[in-house]
Amino acid sequence: MHKPKTNIHYQVSVKSLTGHLFAVKLCITNPDPLGQVLSLPAWIPGSYMIRDFAKNIVTLSAENSTGGMLRVDKLDKQTWRVTPSLETIYIYYDIYAYDLSVRGAYINDEYAFFNGTNMFLAVKGQTELPCSVELLKPNNLKLSHWQVATTMSSENPLSHKFGDYWANNYDQLVDHPVLIGEFDIVPFTTSGVEFELILAGGHQADIARIKKDLTQICQHQIEFFQDEAPISHYQFITLLTDNAFGGLEHISSTALMYSRKDLPSLYQQDKMTEGYQVFLSLCSHEFLHTWHVKRTKPEELFNTSLDKEQYTQQLWIYEGFTSYYDDLSLLRCGLISEQDYLKVMAQNLSRLLRNQGRFKQSITDSSFDAWTKFYKQDEGAINNIVSYYNKGAVLAMCLDLLIKQHSHNKHSLDDLMRFLWTNHGKLNIPTTINTVQEFISDHIDIDLSDFFDLALYTTKELPFTSLLEEFGVNVKLNPRDKLEDKGGIPTTEAFLFDFGAQIKDQDVGVIVLQVTESSAAFNAGLQVKDVIVALNNWQVSNANLKHIINNLTLDQRVDLVILRDKKLKTLSFTAQPVVLDNVYLEIMDEKKCASWLQ
Template identity: 45%
Template sequence: MTIDYRIAPADLSGHYFDVTLTIAEPDPAGQVLWLPVWIPGSYLIREFARHIVALEAGNADGAALAVTKLDKHRWQLPPAAGPITVKYRVYAFDLSVRGAYLDETRGFFNGTAVFLAVAGQEARPCRVKLVAPKGKAQKPWRVATSLPADGAKAGEFGRYRAGSYDELIDHPVELGDFASDTFKACGVEHQIVIAGRHRADFKRLKRDLKKICEYQIRLFGEPAPFPRYVFMTMVTGDGYGGLEHRASTALMAARDDLPRAHDTELRPAYRQYLGLCSHEYFHSWNVKRIKPAAYAPYDLHRESYTRLLWAFEGITSYYDDLTLLRAGLIPVASYLELLSQTMTQVQRGAGRLKQTLEEASLDAWVKYYRQDENSPNALVSYYTKGALAAAALDLTIRLRSDGARSLDDVMRALWRRFGMNFEVHGQGVAEDEWERVASEAAGLDLADFFEQALRSTEALPLPELLGRFGIDSQLRPMAGGADKGGWKELAPGGAGNSLGARVAAEAGGVKLTHVLEGGAAHVAGLSAGDVLVALDGLRVNAGNLDAHLGSWPAGSRVVAHAFRRDELIERELMLTAAVADTWGLRTSTGADDAALARRRAWLGSA
């Protein structure tokens, strides 16, 4: 017996989906229904059930059944013979990749936000009927999803299927009059879907994504782990983000991040978008099929803790940009710029001195996904430092094995042991198993590396390792607020002074979004949220702040005026020279032949 769902865009201006759930064989003791409290890949309790605004149930005779709410995400029905029909309405106005959205121009949903699970019957196959909206303006709407069709024609409303509830909620659905095109990578069809106004050059996008997909498929070994794949992108003015699924990804991007027909170069914004696509695609192997044991299966009733997120998100973050290089989309200099920017992000947070990578992974639920004004002082990202740990691990394996092994071999070993047949054995990687598999695949004892990289706050030896691969490292002061990292030749004494805070433009001044421990703002008594309006009696704003800070010698004491809430405060600010917190990387002109050979083997280029 299948579990049957029907979902219809019911009130577009009110942002409501209507869902009907039919249970052929309900639990004789009384059926329990539940909705996930979080979505895999985004480690925060999101309470999707709060968006269910009405729910009713009835039996085969049409008689109403009492519905009792058990807790925040579960409902109890009384004993009744099947079939039982449950009807409910879901509010959908979350413009993100994690929930559900509906208006007159577009519909989108993840199953975790709209499909109630039937307790005890989660392993049963599911059928879903996608119903078209009734408005004339929505007549051109189509469907994009990686859900297998069950009678529906490609791209059309109709019936789809899934082998279980877990599979059902892992195929997001895009509805609307979107732009779409397809390409094949290693013989597998890939669909690109772009919703929202855009000027994307599909020809270039297809060509570039094909290179990314084919590189990653061949890295793990053909065939790809899915029969087809869908890249779904919602375009907005300034969006950014992604969420991985077993045969698709939901993305958000800024309109100008997409390639344009008149572009002659790969702009940094488009490079960032390709990196995002590369990241989510790599997850098809690393987290969707090679999983922590804590996610095999997912417990969607509560938090699921693991110390391995550094491996699943950090290693994926390492390969996302590396793929762009190895697939021939960016040159070595561009890749080193990206790597130096990641090093800079980690260097600029005092949290790297307080939280280990394992702790960062475990605390994702309460720290990384709940960041506040003190986060740079308190936590380290398992994405960014995890990516650096992955790079250091890759280089360490290559050096210690004299080039015979690399992190590529580790990932393939994990794939063969855990990912390739995950649908059959359902086995995840135990907390202490990842390191053991890595050492076995590399043929090395890596215990010392993991102890330092994962369970201490010591700095990773990445600059020293890079030097063995013919790459020079530079640690320098930040050259202005727009400096994200990269090699720069600075004039002596040209670094200027540092406020010791992260800032954002604010009407009438500059808002301090984060005050960094030990910096000038912290010492002076300024706080996150303060709006700095004047230094030494002169008005400041986002455009002239760097110039004002640089107009005095380091050590000068300057009167700062700021608003804290609606109260004007005055503080004495002692200006300090900008600290060396910015990394730059470049290929070394004096590298010996051995270093050059290592670099070519690693980066696939001189």
Template identity: 40%
Template sequence: MAALHYTIRPVDPAAHLFEVELELDAPQSGMRFSLPVWIPGSYMIREFARNIVWLRAEADGTSVPIAKTDKHRWQLGKLPAGASSLKISYAVYAWDLSVRCAHLDRSHGFFNGTQVFIAVEGREHQPHRVTIDAPSDPALSDWIVATALPEAGAPRHGFGDYEAASYDELIDHPVEMGRLTRFEFQVRGVPHEFFINGAHDCDTARLAVDLEKACTEQCALFGDAPPPFARYVFLTTVIGEGHGGLEHRASTALLASRNDLPWRGMKKPSEGYIGFLGLCSHEYLHSWNVKRIKPAAFKPYDLAQENYTKLLWLFEGFTSYYDDLALVRAGLISPDEYLKIVAKTVNGVRRAAGRKVQSLTESSFDAWIKYYRQDENSPNAIVSYYTKGALVALCLDLALREKSGGERSLDDVMRHLWAQRGEDSAGVAEDEMPEIIRAATGIDLGRLVHALTEGCEELPLQKVLHGVGVELAWDAESEAPVLGAKTAADGDQLRLVNVYPDGPAHRAGLSAGDTLIALDGLRISASRLDGLLARHAAGDVLKVHAFRRDELIETELVLAEPEAIKAKLSLAARASAPVRARRNAWLGQS
């Protein structure tokens, strides 16, 4: 028996239950065990221990006491004299269809180690052996296993023994099991496997070719060496509607709409497929940027509580910048298609009033309580370190290109980060990025970095884009006047989802959650709103009837002009030769 040996079994797919056994030698009375309360890459306390259904312990075959001491820890009681081995058994309820937790039914099984493997405190750095058992139901005998976890006797894609050098490595290799579609491609001699769970009509040959191009481009960002793993695995679950990903050291877990996958005969890439390629590109780049180049605050992770950093704009924002940029550089989308994606990002940031009150460093620090726990006021109070962080990366990249005459770029910064802050380094300190940029490029952008990340002023997009021959124009999203609120259909009624500060709905005393029932004495619904607004002009006064809970509200609302917040990006027709050269280098065009 290995020093630490887990066995995990999909004992009851219909009840969504995994059973886990943890065996260890040389047990001691009072030993403590714990389960993480969050998973790296998803910055919210999730309290995985709530899914433990039951737990018991026995030493040398005899039951011994084990008590819970807080929400995620257990402590062993007094052991019999001379006890040489300990087994802890427990059941895990797995019914969270996401990339963060665990899910089990008769169609497949999936788990992250943070939800199913209890840690032995003080022994986290020992080797950890895992036996993954097959389901006992003969109808599921054709299931296979997909994981980047190193085999220790198990056949490739089979049930059996796997191993990890430490607990940290153990929980960084998610596992998928089921009837999976599989294909493979190579990046610089390293095998990359892609698995799909769920009904689909994917053109896997096309997806393999396109992913190989995107991954090769991301690898090239960091130099000429092979990627920093021996094998990489994409684990994808497809459903009717879904989108999400979570990075790991040699794999990623993805959730996607089946309609976003390419189909045989598809000619031009659909918007959904481009988005899916961007998602794969994003999670793949994380293999460098956050899995190995980390904030100093994450070295090591403390999985018992929040780990605060002001740098998520770097680790998520820069990754969000390069995920789509890699697609145009790899020739998977055109420059015009790429500019449409950037414009969509600009629009998302510009629509949210939260950009005026929360800085990127504040957004990063407060991710634990704000970004991952959004409510009806979030658009007015927060800014996304993903989307605004991507635009900050764009601003820094284009500023470096212009100041250096095209000789330096953000690519140099990423390569410098990999060389100096990758793998076994101490990580990136909270206020270190201006010096890292200067060391990588010889250019001092300290004041700009501070303004873009610590302040709430509008980003200098027009200026930096002009430097690469891209024109930015602003339009209103509609010709009709606006309510100053986001609405949604609620059955046959119209509900206010968000009310924007200083807008017509706000000034009229309306709030998120209110249900509009009549405007100017006429019943209103989601299907009728646009037509009604089109018949009015800014400044018109509407009499509003609404329900707040079960109480009727009567008020007057003054319609406003729509804001010019819709960005349109286009290649400048008359850019100079140096500007065109910088643009081509930026977009990877010959």
């Protein structure tokens, strides 16, 4: 593959490790004769929040091809106009890069990472044209071993060398994250696609095992769509830290952040730890987005403008369905057991039942308000909003079971996913808010209109209990063993009375992190950031709270002593009936359960 001739060329270098600065030079051969307008995106696709990446531009200047300086006027927070020139112009700017996230730009002494939305100014009027990027190798001899990881087009995509890369247009340019630095490369091939797991940040992981497991996941998902993969090269670009979690999908790669200590070690052999299972689920989730988000997408996110919010009610289809299939894919690959999968689904159900916001916000409203509510959660989020990821996964499970039930196991949600790819993603046709309902009605001949009305536009409970029972799975509701219980396992030594707040140990007492509406803690007047000193005259810690509460009697009123803004206060705490929000799923009929899961 040879570099095309382009009129827009970027040059990127690491200017300062300590100062966390990238230097960018932008060459525009044919600038707008009326004055070239430049802009930087305000958000990055897949992460629905205005982030104002332009705030990280430290300096910006322009000159023409003869070296004459050109005036640059800033039009708004992310837009500039260069004074008219009939010659080639050059834009020079520095980017501050110290946002260690999958959506940002970051430089340390081991690597430099960036997304194009943080780095590349868009040239107004020319965003549909091909553009090229030259990645410069650092001059520092200590960094001579640094390499490049990106799936952007180049003459040798697997070489990991500095030099020239290119894209067909601006949207493609910013859809290829770039990692420069020292990292491990784990190559594998399946179903005609060349994959690379990129690990930066250092680790002691069992690489052979991760490679084997990722190969199975990728092969399964490619085969799931019963079609040739829309990619030939794919990278899992993984930034490892002591404690992190995140993923962001791209057209032929994903940027991940994960805790290095949760990757499998050689001494663990074949043990599937919870941390490793979550890592595989994250990889599964982001890779599935290659079809279901990056190519099949809602009409509101087609040809999107990156300078302002783009609202859609359809995120429950894209993040919700993907959240259902990410762990289901691990089961279908044989990486986890049926009981392992049911544990994860029970945890999803527990999370939903603990979310009082599900009674206030519908899932379509949650999708629409992602920009201002889901991505800007505060201490009241658990009581006021619902997650389109979490409820969307439960909705997808219910829909899968309903389709199987009404079609006598002749059809499933799999058919819908393949239809969306074949008739929308592959053909570059967006989905509407009614695409899912119309497919089920027209192609499977099932009327689920009542379910969709309830699930999408009301805050009523989803019928997961009765549906799971139809497929041989009993939903057991228990109290928690401890406040941080995720659910999924039987309760052994439960709370006998409700508490209703999440806490964290302090040097003295515990600090309140979250208070659930209508709980005993809420009714006592407890607030986030309160420090609980004592309950019923006993000093409180995370370890002894259950013991104190379980020694109360129903409706007993006791003193709850707190520090609020460093002032001592005494609240009245009343022992309330315990809440059954710890879900455990038990297989009662293996054959019926298998008809769902297999």
